[in-house]
Amino acid sequence: MKKNLICVACPLGCPIDVEIENGEVVSVTGNTCKRGDAYARTEITNPMRSLTTSVKIEGGVHPVVPVKSASPVPKGKMFDCMEEINKAVVKAPVKIGDVIIENICGLGVDIVATNCDPGK
Numbered sequence: 223m224k225k226n227l228i229c230v231a232c233p234l235g236c237p238i239d240v241e242i243e244n245g246e247v248v249s250v251t252g253n254t255c256k257r258g259d260a261y262a263r264t265e266i267t268n269p270m271r272s273l274t275t276s277v278k279i280e281g282g283v284h285p286v287v288p289v290k291s292a293s294p295v296p297k298g299k300m301f302d303c304m305e306e307i308n309k310a311v312v313k314a315p316v317k318i319g320d321v322i323i324e325n326i327c328g329l330g331v332d333i334v335a336t337n338c339d340p341g342k
């Protein structure tokens with residue numbers, strides 16, 4: 223089986239062809255550097271995504287505070303992460319970089335605030 227990807231590891235966006243046999247990557251072509259090879263292999267075997275969303279805030283100027291995952295999480299765990307995030311309520315004040323949820327879903331990734339809210 224062949225899969226075509228666009229590498230997102232840098233703004234060049236090289237088109238990459240990946241040959242897959244029995245769920246294993248047998249060849250990667252089209253990449254112009256090693257990062258493209260690594261991206262393609264990860265994308266096929268364990269795709270990762272950065273998570274950007276918001277969390278409810280109590281006593282804040284705004285009803286929610288924007289957050290992101292401190293590093294990418296497995297694509298297959300995005301819904302589990304969103305369930306945990308949707309249940310969370312943080313208390314104002316919040317500073318940029320504050321850890322809102324530690325080790326989300328046991329993935330070893332923290333959810334951190336990307337904006338501040340000094341509270342009312």
Ligand code: SF4
Nearest residue numbers: 229232235236254258
């Ligand atoms: S293969 Fe290398 S040069 Fe091409 S988009 Fe990916 S990181 Fe950039």
